[in-house]
Amino acid sequence: MAVDHANNQQLTTNYEIVNTLPALTSWIEKAKKAGRVAFDTETTSLNALQAELVGFSLCVEEGKACYVPLGHKKKGMRDEGLGDLFVTPNAPLPTSPVPNQLELAKTIALLKPLLEDESVLKIGQNIKYDILVLKQHNISISPIDDTMLLSYALHAGEHGHGMDELSQRYLGIKPISYDEVTGTGKNRLRFDEVEIEKAANYAAEDADITMRLWKFFKPQLPKEKLLTLYETIERPLVPVLTKMESIGIKVDLPQLAGLSKDFAARMAEYEREIYALAGREFNVASPKQLGEILFDEMKLEGGKKSDKSGAYSTDSGVLEDLAEQGHVLPEKILRWRELAKLKSTYTDSLANQINPKTGRVHTNFAMAIASTGRLSSNEPNLQNIPIRTAEGKKIRHTFVAEAGSLLLSADYSQIELRLLAHVADIPTLKNAFKNGDDIHAITASQMFGVPVSEVDSELRRRAKTINFGIIYGISAHGLSTRLGIPRTEAAQYIEKYFAQYSGIKSYMEECKEFARKNGYVETLFGRRCHLPSINDKNPARRQFSERAAINAPLQGTAADIIKRAMISCERKAVSEQCKMLLQVHDELVFEVKENAVEQAGKIIKNCMENAANISVPLTVEIGTGKNWGEAH
DNA sequence: ATCGCTTAG
């Protein structure tokens, strides 16, 4: 039973195990009558697409909840997946070794009409997970509310949005922990091996807490003017993402395996060369050992120990400087590291994450992690697939379309700089975007006082770095390291930029002032990003928040815009012929039947370019190909 | 569990 620490007493709760169909029917009737129900699934995996349903809980009013066990097994009765192949043909199968559980098919038949009833609100905590689990049983849950997303709308940047944290913070209830139920370490039980009584207390409490959190958060949204953000962006995005995640993207396994083998062989060759140059064998993957070799044993210059750990830094910047001085070892290390990264994080790992049922990889898009409103992607992360180097591009080429289809990539051009031009109201920048000019060349021309026709690649590169710096809440020191120039010179550039584009300085000051006064900044669509350290007495922490205060409205508005575009693409572009697969912050990836590509491209471009109505045009570039590398 | 490093936008 949960302990209410705020009141230092046990909660008044009434949790019931439901194991008859009439009892379940009675709970469903209560939910229908109330018009809302908090709902939670219990499964065998945190990964929704690998999860098997074990049971579910319902809560109609605070303190009263039930758990419906479906798939609990005795320990040692795990279905190992290959088990069926080795079972004697006529032997009884261990379908439901623990008694007093409802039959899955009959239960689903009762539950489905409730979860699909448009007049009953289904409330979940991270309900995208439950939607994916029940999609396997042909249930599509609607309408929905999600307490994690309510918290995210209200408190992004302030704290996390997991149920335990929210419960303790806002309800003063410390819920039964998952570890407490399953145990930890090598003896950890799978949820279907947990005793029903124990599982029921845990699961029913989760549904109860979800209902309590909903009652606490939901009325706050209109008061805080966040209901529109939630109702028009966050909530409608949930079914869009569940669809993308369950479709997944095809990866060419033989090609990936070939790359792994190639990288392994080349790494081994580098290792031989590296040991010869170092004069001994060591662990190339250990920055600590590498630093000692380079700076203690070989006595190379420029070794700087960080004051925190006392170790030498050996990052790519340091190694590149050494390589430029003509040292061969740092160059070899850089090449080895590139391959090691690609092999461990991409070729080996992705191959293991191909779902055997679909032959595709299915990411999870996390909706409540990034403080700015962006999505993040995990297990696997498909938002950081390499593109910048030749070796890395080979990995992007293993993401392919099904035979008869093409991948279509649609990405916003310079969206954050366009948003800066709009929100800071900079006429020169706005005109450049309206005319379709080369924005970095225009900046270079204005900054360095030369005609656009005379801007060479070096000046353009500097202007590009400065433009990016501005979006990130520039500091003189940061710019000086990026451009490899003295700090004083970097400071002059920034001054020049502010003089040239007078609106920028005041925009930045307004962002910081708004943050200091309110504790958060806002996007064009009203999303808030909280900055708890904006008034910190520690200058480092405070300045960090000040830079975030400048960046978050731009990054966050871009996130709002692409989320709006995804929702409109789902309505206008997506079909059996055109499937939305991925979002990578300013890019959407679709898989489109070859004969539908041209039409789909037009609709997608239109949806994306019209996702916001601002004083500069938003432009979208479309590319297609048999693989993601070609489509880019 | 945290650090150091690298991948992406």
Add this chain to the structure above:
DNA sequence: GTCCACTAAGCGATT
């Protein structure tokens, strides 16, 4: 004297 550009995820080494 201090920050050492914003937002993420993940790997292997180290503690």
